[in-house]
Amino acid sequence: MQIGARIHRALGYVLAISVLTVMWEILSLVLNTSAIPGIFKIWSYFFSNLPLVLDNAKVSFIRVICGISIAFVSAVLLGLASYSKKVDAVSSSFLYVLYPIPHIVLLPLFLILFGLGETSKILFIAFVVFFQIWMSVRDGAKNIENEYTYSLLSLGANRIDIYRHLVLPYVMPKIFTGLRIGVGSSVAILFFVESFATSKGLGFLVMDAWSSANYPALYAAMMAFAIMGFSMYVVVEILERRLCRWLYL
Amino acid sequence: MLQAINISKTYSDNTKAVDGISFNFIKGNSYSIIGPSGCGKSTFLLMAAGFLKPTSGRFLIDGNQINKPYDKSVTILQNFGLLPWYTVYDNVALGLKIKGFKKNEIKLKVNDALSMMGLLEFKDYYPSQLSGGMRQKVAFGRVFALKPNIVFLDEPLSSLDALNREKMQDFLLNLWKMEKFMMIIITHSIEEAVFLGKEILVFSNRPAKLVKVIKNESVGDINYRKTSEFFEKCKSVREFIEL
Ligand SMILES: Nc1ncnc2c1ncn2[C@@H]1O[C@H](COP(=O)(O)OP(=O)(O)OP(=O)(O)O)[C@@H](O)[C@H]1O
Ligand SMILES: [Mg+2]
Numbered sequence: 088m089q090i091g092a093r094i095h096r097a098l099g100y101v102l103a104i105s106v107l108t109v110m111w112e113i114l115s116l117v118l119n120t121s122a123i124p125g126i127f128k129i130w131s132y133f134f135s136n137l138p139l140v141l142d143n144a145k146v147s148f149i150r151v152i153c154g155i156s157i158a159f160v161s162a163v164l165l166g167l168a169s170y171s172k173k174v175d176a177v178s179s180s181f182l183y184v185l186y187p188i189p190h191i192v193l194l195p196l197f198l199i200l201f202g203l204g205e206t207s208k209i210l211f212i213a214f215v216v217f218f219q220i221w222m223s224v225r226d227g228a229k230n231i232e233n234e235y236t237y238s239l240l241s242l243g244a245n246r247i248d249i250y251r252h253l254v255l256p257y258v259m260p261k262i263f264t265g266l267r268i269g270v271g272s273s274v275a276i277l278f279f280v281e282s283f284a285t286s287k288g289l290g291f292l293v294m295d296a297w298s299s300a301n302y303p304a305l306y307a308a309m310m311a312f313a314i315m316g317f318s319m320y321v322v323v324e325i326l327e328r329r330l331c332r333w334l335y336l
Numbered sequence: 337m338l339q340a341i342n343i344s345k346t347y348s349d350n351t352k353a354v355d356g357i358s359f360n361f362i363k364g365n366s367y368s369i370i371g372p373s374g375c376g377k378s379t380f381l382l383m384a385a386g387f388l389k390p391t392s393g394r395f396l397i398d399g400n401q402i403n404k405p406y407d408k409s410v411t412i413l414q415n416f417g418l419l420p421w422y423t424v425y426d427n428v429a430l431g432l433k434i435k436g437f438k439k440n441e442i443k444l445k446v447n448d449a450l451s452m453m454g455l456l457e458f459k460d461y462y463p464s465q466l467s468g469g470m471r472q473k474v475a476f477g478r479v480f481a482l483k484p485n486i487v488f489l490d491e492p493l494s495s496l497d498a499l500n501r502e503k504m505q506d507f508l509l510n511l512w513k514m515e516k517f518m519m520i521i522i523t524h525s526i527e528e529a530v531f532l533g534k535e536i537l538v539f540s541n542r543p544a545k546l547v548k549v550i551k552n553e554s555v556g557d558i559n560y561r562k563t564s565e566f567f568e569k570c571k572s573v574r575e576f577i578e579l
Contacts (some may be wrong), residue, residue: 234416237387239405241411242431242482252430256421333421333462 125300132303133310139292141310146287148315150205151277154212155269162217163262166224170254175229186222190215191279208280215276216269221263227258260334263327270323274316289315337363338384338486338518343393345379353379355543356393361577363485366512366519366555368533370526372578376544377522378490384520385411385488397486409486410479413496417475418463424450425459428477435482449481466512469500476511487512491523492568493528505531513556526577531561538576548576 108126115123133140169175194211201207222237231254239249281290296304328335338361345354361367371377382388384395395402405411418427427443428449432442450456453473463471470550472492479487492508493501505528512519512532523529529536533544535552552569560566 234413238416242434243407244434248434
């Protein structure tokens with residue numbers, strides 16, 4: 088049954104991709120402009136320039152992974168701490184003040200503080216993703232029913248036991264919810280920070296191809312973006328199924 | 337012995353839940369607590385088990401005041417006994433793990449508890465894959481594995497249908513007879529209270545006061561339900577419960 092379900096999902100993905108490809112092809116035929124090349128042109132550019140694409144994808148990938156990792160560790164730790172009502176009272180007031188700000192407008196601040204190099208890019212991605220994971224984890228940690236805590240205390244649990252056997256597993260699905268949202272936005276932020284002051288990365292590739300009207304290159308770069316986002320999403324999904332097995336029976 | 341001395345509890349929102357209850361619970365005996373909905377039974381139990389502090393009064397175990405859960409006790413709450421992310425095996429093993437037993441020792445005790453409960457073949461199941469009755473059995477399995485002196489139960493069977501409920505009452509009674517722990521069980525059901533409690537404590541409407549203690553010496557006989565004495569007991573308990 089497990090395997091059947093997996094095949095089902097894979098088929099679903101294939102179907103979705105085929106439909107989207109066909110729609111693109113139709114769009115390209117109907118508009119008949121060099122700005123919307125056919126899928127074959129895009130693919131052939133993609134593969135004949137694979138080293139170039141991969142080279143830039145690698146730079147982008149490192150940026151995004153570093154950013155997510157920093158955000159993940161700090162947001163999960165801070166979120167878990169909200170299990171304590173006292174900690175939550177303090178940290179949630181920061182969350183409420185900081186969460187609704189459109190974080191993306193703070194980019195100039197990061198450039199001023201950390202310069203135009205890698206540091207500001209990575210930290211900015213981390214910054215935006217941080218709030219998404221924090222919000223989700225904190226939501227889970229503060230809603231843990233007292234009865235669960237009592238059950239564990241009655242078995243002789245200390246604080247560490249409670250975090251290990253109750254708080255962490257309880258919020259695990261929430262961690263993944265946050266991570267999934269975070270992965271999506273990290274790729275978008277990546278494009279944003281790579282669209283200026285760099286000569287490496289998929290975002291640069293997109294901007295460069297666009298300004299020189301090299302359309303196959305433009306869409307190949309976009310496709311690389313999509314593939315990167317999709318693969319990260321799939322990895323998160325697989326990890327979730329592994330680590331939250333009790334939810335997928 | 338567990339002594340409740342003039343226990344009262346007022347919650348921080350000024351809800352008075354328990355009012356001046358005193359009682360001595362004797363080692364190895366079983367007690368049912370029954371009373372109207374929302375009267376303060378759970379509050380009393382959570383205090384006795386060491387999770388909540390009384391506003392006034394104190395609980396003593398063998399003469400020592402309780403400030404935290406007593407390490408030779410286990411508490412089972414209706415819907416929160418099992419951790420959904422652990423398998424049957426890991427749920428039963430959890431207490432032993434926390435108490436620092438060695439791995440092979442845990443394995444021995446858990447397998448022993450599971451086979452005694454007839455749950456061995458389900459040891460890799462998650463709680464959501466079990467029926468309500470089986471889930472409660474697993475929670476009791478934890479009791480069996482830990483060998484506590486006191487077991488606190490807050491409506492452990494109330495989510496079960498009538499037939500399964502009687503089966504689990506038999507099961508719990510046998511467990512108690514075999515393990516000889518002190519059992520304090522809250523229930524909404526008069527029959528359950530009479531079947532399981534050597535003494536039945538009847539609480540008043542909120543704030544809970546101890547209205548009546550009914551002796552019920554025939555508890556322990558698995559056929560007790562079928563006797564006329566049982567019906568008489570149920571009737572007399574009913575008289576003391578305010579509706
Ligand atoms: N944490 C709390 N804070 C404030 N009031 C509470 C709290 N817990 C319970 N109460 C109130 O105290 C009273 C007694 O509650 P308790 O849960 O002890 O009753 P109960 O007899 O166990 O009820 P039930 O039969 O529904 O299980 C109720 O009015 C309840 O609303
Ligand atoms: Mg209750």
